[in-house]
Amino acid sequence: MAEWYRRRDDVITLTLHVQPGAKRSEIAGLHGEALKIRLAAPPVEGRANDALLRFLADIFAVPLRNVELHQGGQSRHKVVAITGSLVDPQNLIARQ
Numbered sequence: 001m002a003e004w005y006r007r008r009d010d011v012i013t014l015t016l017h018v019q020p021g022a023k024r025s026e027i028a029g030l031h032g033e034a035l036k037i038r039l040a041a042p043p044v045e046g047r048a049n050d051a052l053l054r055f056l057a058d059i060f061a062v063p064l065r066n067v068e069l070h071q072g073g074q075s076r077h078k079v080v081a082i083t084g085s086l087v088d089p090q091n092l093i094a095r096q
Helices: 047-059 090-096
Strands: 005-008 009-021 027-029 034-038 067-071 076-083
Touching: 009 047, 027 090, 047 067, 047 076
Parallel strands: 009 034
Antiparallel strands: 005 009, 009 076, 027 034, 067 076
C-alpha cells in the first residue's frame, strides 16, 4: 500500500505536499511519501487551503463538508481527511 494515504472504514487520510501559486490546480505525482498537488490559488489569507479542500472534494466526489484539514494549515505539508468517497486514491496517480 502507498505511504501517502490510508483508508479506515469510510475515511481516507491523505498526506500532501501542496504548491500554491501554480498556473492551474492539478495532481503532480508523488513527492517523497506525499501526494504533490499544485494549486492555482495564492498562499494568502487561507485561500490556498480553501482551494485545496474544494479541489479534493471535487476529485473525490464528496461534498465540501466531507473534506477536513487535519494538519498543516500554515505549511506546504498537509494531512487531509475525506469521508464517504468511493474513489480509490491510487487512481489519482494513474490519471496523470
